[in-house]
Amino acid sequence: MWEQGLPAIQATQFCLSDQADAIAGKPCSHKSLSQRSAHTRANPKPQQTQEKDRDNMSEPTLLNKEIRDWLMDCGLFDQLLPVDFAAASGYFSISAIAEGEAIFREGDAGSFMCIIHTGQVAVQKTGPDGQPVTIATLRSGRAFGEMAVLDGERRSASCIAASDCQLLNLGKDSLEKMLNDAPKIAAKIIRALAVSLSKRLRMADGQLLSQQV
Secondary structure: OHHHHHHHHHHHHHHHHHHHHHHOOOOOOOOOHHHHHHHHHHOOOOHHHHHHHHHHHHOOOHHHHHHHHHHHHHOOOOOOOHHHHHHHHHHOEEEEEOOOOEEEOOOOEOOEEEEEEEOOEEEEEEOOOOOEEEEEEEOOOOEEOHHHHHHOOEOOOEEEEOOOEEEEEEEHHHHHHHHHHOHHHHHHHHHHHHHHHHHHHHHHHHHHHHHHO
16 A cells, blocks of 8 residues: 555655745656656657667677577588578577487477577487387488478478487578578578478489389
């Protein structure tokens, strides 16, 4: 109750002070909220401050610079220009995964893809006995999980961190946003992922044929 009455007391004090100033012939020293707002509108930030704010907003963050460098180092997007890497970095994120931790499980909905910056990732399928079987080990520069992001299907395998890993992540929602915001850059990234995926499928087909001969 005391706190609720506090604004009213303060307002009364302001009014009494104004009246005392008026009686004494002094100008009123208290401004109303609307007067203060009008004063703020009439006196915006100095131009130098506004320009500094714009410069701060336009400068890439340290995280975006790190993501840009990781994208350039992974070797998947050689056709992107330096300005493309800078723009694309805002749609990726970074994650650290401890050894043994599941990145995603077979059958999960595919909501993101990853690119390995450091570490190793084991790709596992469930065997006939229900136990996981490692079918591949992925290393630095390798993308995984992109099939589910591109086609919307569920995960075809589990991916487990075989060592401590640092990953670049691109969510399905972020990819769709990139398509709307920067369609040419998004098209280059999707094409690069499709080419990488096609190469892996061709290698897998070649391995199957060599086993059958």
